[in-house]
Each structure stands twice: as C-alpha cells, then as structure tokens.
Amino acid sequence: MSISVFIKRHPVTIYCALAFAISWSCILIAVGPSGILGKEVVYLAGPSSLAGPSIAGILLTVLVYGRAGLRDLLSRLFRWRVGARWYAVALLTAPLLMTAILFAFSLTSPVFLPAIVTSDDKASLLLSGLVVGLVVGFFEELGWTGFATPELRKGYGILSTGLVMGLLWGAWHFPLFLGSAISSGALSPALFLAVLLFSFLPPYRVLMVWVYNRTKSLLVVMLMHAPLAASQFILHPSALSGVPLVAYDLTFATALWVIVAVVLVTRGLRGGDE
Numbered sequence: 001m002s003i004s005v006f007i008k009r010h011p012v013t014i015y016c017a018l019a020f021a022i023s024w025s026c027i028l029i030a031v032g033p034s035g036i037l038g039k040e041v042v043y044l045a046g047p048s049s050l051a052g053p054s055i056a057g058i059l060l061t062v063l064v065y066g067r068a069g070l071r072d073l074l075s076r077l078f079r080w081r082v083g084a085r086w087y088a089v090a091l092l093t094a095p096l097l098m099t100a101i102l103f104a105f106s107l108t109s110p111v112f113l114p115a116i117v118t119s120d121d122k123a124s125l126l127l128s129g130l131v132v133g134l135v136v137g138f139f140e141e142l143g144w145t146g147f148a149t150p151e152l153r154k155g156y157g158i159l160s161t162g163l164v165m166g167l168l169w170g171a172w173h174f175p176l177f178l179g180s181a182i183s184s185g186a187l188s189p190a191l192f193l194a195v196l197l198f199s200f201l202p203p204y205r206v207l208m209v210w211v212y213n214r215t216k217s218l219l220v221v222m223l224m225h226a227p228l229a230a231s232q233f234i235l236h237p238s239a240l241s242g243v244p245l246v247a248y249d250l251t252f253a254t255a256l257w258v259i260v261a262v263v264l265v266t267r268g269l270r271g272g273d274e
Contacts, residue, residue: 007060015148016148018060019143020171022051023172027041027175031044036179041175045176046136051139053142054140056147057142058146061073061147076217079216079218082220083215086214086215090223090224093224093227094228095230095231098236099114099235101251101255102235105244105251109244111237111240112244115237133226137223137224137226145222148165149161149165149212153213162202162205162207162208162209163205165209173201181193187246191246195246196249200249200252200253200256203253204256207260207263208224211224
C-alpha cells in the first residue's frame, strides 16, 4: 500500500498524529522538558503549539484533496453569510455562561469575581484577551474544523463527532496544562488535570460541530473558538485554583451539556443534517 493511499484511508488518524507531534515538539523546543511543569508554559509555548493543528490541517488537505481541497478550505473560511443567530451562538455562548457562573459563585467568595472586574488595567486585559482569542481560534480551527471535523462527519453523527473531537482536543492541550496540576490543592493532580482537559471542552466541541454542520462556515467556528480562549484571560480569575477551580469548570461543563441536551432534543443533533 502506498503512502498516499494510506493517508487517504486514515486521514483523521494521520492529522491527529501530525498535529500532536508538531505541537508537542514545538512546546518541548520552546520551554524544554523541565519547563513543561511550570505554569508559565501556556504563555511561553502556547503560540508555537498552534503550528500543529494549522500545519497538519493544511498539509492533509493538500495531500488528500489537492488544489481543489485548498479552494474549498478558503471558500469555507470566507463563508460569512450564515444568519445573525449563528454569530450570536458563536460569540456569546461561552462568555455569557462563564460570566453568569462566576458572578453566581462570587456570592460565596470574592475569589470568583471575573478578572475584568478586579483588573486595574481593564483595557489592556480586554485587548490582549481578544487578540489571543482570535489568533488561537484561527490557527487551531484551520485543522480541527478545516480538516478533521468534516472527515469524521463522513462516518459519524454530530454528537459522536463532537465527542471524539472534544476528547482529542482536550488531550492535545495536555502539555500546556500539565504545569497547572501544581495548583490542584487538596485534589489529586491527575483528577485536577482531567477536569481541566475533559470537562467543558467535549461539550463545547459538540456545539461547535453542530454550528459548523448548520453553517458550513469555518469562519463562524473560528469566531466561536475565539471567545472561549479570550475568556480565559478576560474573565477567568487568576487566583482560582484547587477545589474552587474544579467546581467552576464542572459547573461550566454541566451548563454546556444542558445546552447540548436541549439541542439534541429540539434539533436532532445526533446525526444527519440537523
């Protein structure tokens, strides 16, 4: 069997292998093996890790579909006429839920107050968060939604595709969040890390797959990724760690699963074209 045939038969597997290998290698080069255990790794190596999904997505698109695939990728990237409601879903889901949960929890402890509320330089925090969100959303979704999601959808429904992609997405973040385990407090570092990686990312990815399935717009999904990433800077309290952080993440995940359930019941999210 030729390499070309093997790639075309296993496109998602090859994509994931490349995305993980490129990103994790970039992280190791940027901070070194010992640097991964530091909390600063996400800031020091985060930008370089974005090369994995983007390079793997574009490369696999060319290898599997050639120039026609690149033209289709660009077409989906610039597809913006999808209806205002989809932009509302993409841009507001994450920040509205996060804000509501944080303010509700802040009634029990001020540690939950959103970062934008407690910051002394709100303009810089907002600007930096928006820039990070847009950059992360663009480069990550070139691969996750630009290539892997459409390929997986050929054999699976929306819910199954979202779950698989969400788990892979969470696992891809592993070296970036490994250093955060030192903030686990009374919790087991392994449990703490599992919550960070696999609590809210899978349900959010299910919703992203649903939005993409309805709009066929890579641009809209990039915009849906952006506020999730931006909110980690703009809203996420810097002092939040240990049990309080896990409680917040699990509540956010629960809220997302409730939305998934509503969409499942009302829109037939499990598969097909709904």
